[in-house]
Amino acid sequence: MDNRVFSDGIDIDRTGGGPAVSVKLGAVAPAVDSAHPYQSEETVRHNAVHTLCLDNRNNSAGNTILSVSSNNIIVHSPVGTLMTKTPVTAAPGPNNGERSTSCPAESDEHMFAPTNLANQEKDQHLLNSMSCNIPGQSFPGTIPRLIVTCESRPGTTALKAAGPSGFSLDTQPEEESPCSDSGFGGSPVPSLLFRKLSNSSSAGLSPASSFEESEDDLAGSDMEFNMHQATPNTLVGRDEMAGKPWRKLRTMVHWSPFISCKRRYPWVQLAGHAGNFQAGDYGKLLKKYCESEQQCLQRLMGDSLRPFVPGYYGVVQRDEQDYNLMDDLLADFESPCIMDCKMGSRTYLEEELVKARERPQLRRDMYDKMVEVDPEAPSALERAQQAVLKPRYMQWRETLSSTATLGFRIEGIKKADGTCNTSFKKTKHREQVMQALKDFVDGDTQTLKSYLWKLKELRTVLEKSEFFRTHEVVGSSLLFVHDGTGQARVWMIDFGKTAPLPPPRTLDHRTPWVEGNREDGYLWGLDNLMDILSDMLPTA
Ligand SMILES: O=P(O)(O)O[C@H]1[C@H](O)[C@@H](OP(=O)(O)O)[C@H](OP(=O)(O)O)[C@@H](OP(=O)(O)O)[C@H]1O
Numbered sequence: 001m002d003n004r005v006f007s008d009g010i011d012i013d014r015t016g017g018g019p020a021v022s023v024k025l026g027a028v029a030p031a032v033d034s035a036h037p038y039q040s041e042e043t044v045r046h047n048a049v050h051t052l053c054l055d056n057r058n059n060s061a062g063n064t065i066l067s068v069s070s071n072n073i074i075v076h077s078p079v080g081t082l083m084t085k086t087p088v089t090a091a092p093g094p095n096n097g098e099r100s101t102s103c104p105a106e107s108d109e110h111m112f113a114p115t116n117l118a119n120q121e122k123d124q125h126l127l128n129s130m131s132c133n134i135p136g137q138s139f140p141g142t143i144p145r146l147i148v149t150c151e152s153r154p155g156t157t158a159l160k161a162a163g164p165s166g167f168s169l170d171t172q173p174e175e176e177s178p179c180s181d182s183g184f185g186g187s188p189v190p191s192l193l194f195r196k197l198s199n200s201s202s203a204g205l206s207p208a209s210s211f212e213e214s215e216d217d218l219a220g221s222d223m224e225f226n227m228h229q230a231t232p233n234t235l236v237g238r239d240e241m242a243g244k245p246w247r248k249l250r251t252m253v254h255w256s257p258f259i260s261c262k263r264r265y266p267w268v269q270l271a272g273h274a275g276n277f278q279a280g281d282y283g284k285l286l287k288k289y290c291e292s293e294q295q296c297l298q299r300l301m302g303d304s305l306r307p308f309v310p311g312y313y314g315v316v317q318r319d320e321q322d323y324n325l326m327d328d329l330l331a332d333f334e335s336p337c338i339m340d341c342k343m344g345s346r347t348y349l350e351e352e353l354v355k356a357r358e359r360p361q362l363r364r365d366m367y368d369k370m371v372e373v374d375p376e377a378p379s380a381l382e383r384a385q386q387a388v389l390k391p392r393y394m395q396w397r398e399t400l401s402s403t404a405t406l407g408f409r410i411e412g413i414k415k416a417d418g419t420c421n422t423s424f425k426k427t428k429h430r431e432q433v434m435q436a437l438k439d440f441v442d443g444d445t446q447t448l449k450s451y452l453w454k455l456k457e458l459r460t461v462l463e464k465s466e467f468f469r470t471h472e473v474v475g476s477s478l479l480f481v482h483d484g485t486g487q488a489r490v491w492m493i494d495f496g497k498t499a500p501l502p503p504p505r506t507l508d509h510r511t512p513w514v515e516g517n518r519e520d521g522y523l524w525g526l527d528n529l530m531d532i533l534s535d536m537l538p539t540a
Pocket residue numbers: 009103104105106107197198199200201271272273347366369390394397474475476496497
């Protein structure tokens with residue numbers, strides 16, 4: 001991770017398709033799909049409190065002042081809020097300072113360097129009114145460890161690569177993609193659709209189900225486009241939408257404009273960054289290249305966790321953009337039900353926190369997302385600045401959802417009928433999570449049991465995995481997929497923020513996080529998730 005480049009990762013793809021893919025870097029051995037033997041294990045309740053720690057270490061940059069009230073700890077600029085959009089220079093990376101794409105991002109387009117206030121008097125008043133009032137603590141010039149707010153086209157693929165072990169995937173001649181006539185993959189797509197979905201949420205094409213009100217906002221025009229492009233079998237048509245408030249359509253799964261080449265259904269992206277995925281060859285997927293993810297996937301192919309991650313096939317290039325080529329986990333399912341669960345008690349890397357201290361960047365987009373969910377959430381200063389720092393936003397998201405209290409959160413669910421819901425930002429309490437899970441499995445006990453079984457297998461393997469012991473796994477999700485045939489599988493996805501630890505350090509993934517220990521709460525979250533699933537099963 002030390003070499004990681006924090007770039008915006010939002011290299012907007014407007015083509016929706018392109019010419020042949022050519023392999024650029026090393027590949028790895030093909031994936032296996034074997035199941036590990038089940039080993040019975042008691043569900044563990046994690047009693048440790050994942051405490052919210054505050055750190056008052058000094059910030060050498062010295063250009064921020066931390067204000068703390070009983071409910072908020074806020075970082076702000078010394079005297080100003082008149083914000084000037086300031087381009088952010090990505091830190092030089094290992095590849096000649098090139099910016100990597102798709103990695104945990106700090107979007108230049110949303111960033112503002114704090115500058116002087118237009119109205120110093122007003123802001124001085126703000127600063128005064130927000131001065132530290134936690135007894136015995138003062139935080140001059142710092143960013144805390146934790147900032148807490150109270151609740152309130154498919155193309156053809158030529159594959160030719162050799163991995164470090166000499167394994168190679170032979171070149172295939174370029175050939176016509178089976179998807180090329182889909183009308184999806186080859187069509188240019190309006191850039192509007194590909195704005196960064198930092199609402200995390202991708203396109204749902206059908207009304208959100210009734211877990212809770214939508215919080216995000218998709219412009220009507222986005223929906224217009226989606227609906228015109230939607231295939232009838234999975235997407236809800238205009239008539240069906242009649243009478244439904246547009247609000248209900250806001251947080252829908254980000255529709256990725258391609259059809260799975262294997263089953264020929266519209267591929268679904270439940271969370272993550274817009275424009276990150278493209279169809280690969282038969283049963284494969286292209287995800288925008290991210291160096292840290294590539295390294296993880298490559299290592300995982302040689303780890304005991306291999307059956308629980310998408311098979312990885314190396315880096316390929318399409319339209320001058322690098323991609324990681326991996327299995328499409330939906331490819332073997334019929335009308336799959338999908339759930340994305342982000343694991344862990346923390347969703348940002350420690351290094352992001354350090355960076356935010358050293359080079360604070362105000363985020364207008366995150367402020368907007370915050371206000372949309374809870375207009376009361378921003379502090380007075382944040383309101384004045386109309387922006388927040390990324391860690392502050394991430395921490396707010398964590399405490400708003402079940403991340404901080406349960407060590408995981410539901411990001412999105414798509415059901416067999418095509419309906420999607422990504423409005424789980426405020427799904428925090430155990431009962432709310434249970435309700436969402438119940439809805440996901442449609443009350444089917446057998447599916448619940450299958451998932452619990454799979455999670456037990458996964459936990460057993462995680463507890464022994466060399467990869468897992470030696471990596472900080474942040475922002476990674478479990479992808480749950482089942483269908484009407486009785487298949488139910490769980491995979492680990494998204495390793496963009498998974499970082500190797502400096503040897504000989506290891507993590508147990510259950511110890512509560514304090515800055516510096518790099519613990520991520522992954523297994524604590526898994527314990528809790530399994531405990532909830534167990535509780536949902538009828539007693540014998
Ligand atoms: O879920 P919402 O509220 O939309 O917030 C998102 C997620 O936290 C993303 O994390 P993840 O990718 O783990 O889902 C994060 O991406 P990264 O931290 O990966 O960059 C986005 O940061 P920005 O990419 O900086 O916008 C942030 O805006």
